[in-house]
Amino acid sequence: MTDVSTDHLIGCPQCDAVYSVTQTQAGQQANCTRCGHRLIAPRSKAGMQIIMLNITIAVLVVAAAVFPFLTISAAGLSNSVSILQAALAFSDGILVLLALATAALIIFIPLLRVLLSLYVLIPVVFDRPPARGAARAFRLSEALRPWSMAEIFAIGCAVALVKVTDLADVQFGPAFWMFTVLVFLVVLQDTFLCRWSVWNSLDKSKA
Structure with a gap:
């Protein structure tokens, strides 16, 4: 044959x-x-643009996870919460699985995808041999894409805020604005990335 x-x-x-x-x-x-x-x-010079976007996204993910996301005030009481604290709020008993899944979908998977992309793209953009396991890393990054739900979280927050503002005074913390920028940059990075070009570069290195 x-x-x-x-x-x-x-x-x-x-x-x-x-x-x-x-x-x-x-x-x-x-x-x-x-x-x-x-x-x-x-795209011309898209590789360097994507690398810079990924670095920015990584910084924003870490910062948005720990800085206050919202401050809610009602009846003279006030409380601030970060995204990570909100995700781990149900970390007792069997609900710990839900808390870990929420934290993974909002924070850890987006961060992992960024790190995998940097691992793959940096050698390619700077005309170096691909890193060991680059093809598997890029394949994993693409497989995790449907599970990176930063934008879904943003939509959920918008719906929840409509309900909460009728009951309490809500103030946006720095993490809220970081997360807003983060969602925009994730969409922009996905628009800039030509997956065929990445696979083509990795395949040429094997020749």
């Missing part, structure tokens, strides 16, 4: 359509004709 090379093929992750890869210049896009999903979107 003759081995057939699939290096020139790319599959759409949304609808599984398969295409032959064509040369795409920086600033151009290749989209799936069936579902419209973006397949290839190389």
Whole structure:
């Protein structure tokens, strides 16, 4: 049986359509004709931009986890809470699993994805050989993407605040604004990242 090379093929992750890869210049896009999903979107100097975004995201995740997120005042009493304290509020008994899952989805998984991306991208951007296990690290980062729920947490907070403001005085802490910027940067980083370019760089290093 003759081995057939699939290096020139790319599959759409949304609808599984398969295409032959064509040369795409920086600033151009290749989209799936069936579902419209973006397949290839190389950008000039995007690697350094993504690295800087990831470093900023990592700093914001750590800072937003420990600084006060909200201060709630009612009946002369006031209380401030951080995201990490809120996530671990139900850490007694069997609810500790829920607390750990909440903290993971909001803080630890987004931070892990950032660290994995930096591990993969820094050698590639600076024309160094890929780090050991870079392909597995990038694959893990992509597998964790649906479980990184910073933006879901932001939407949940917005809904909860609508209810709470009728009962108490709510003041936003520094972590709230950090988290707002964090959600925007995560979306921006995901827009800048061309996954085909990363995989292509890792595959070329094996040649």
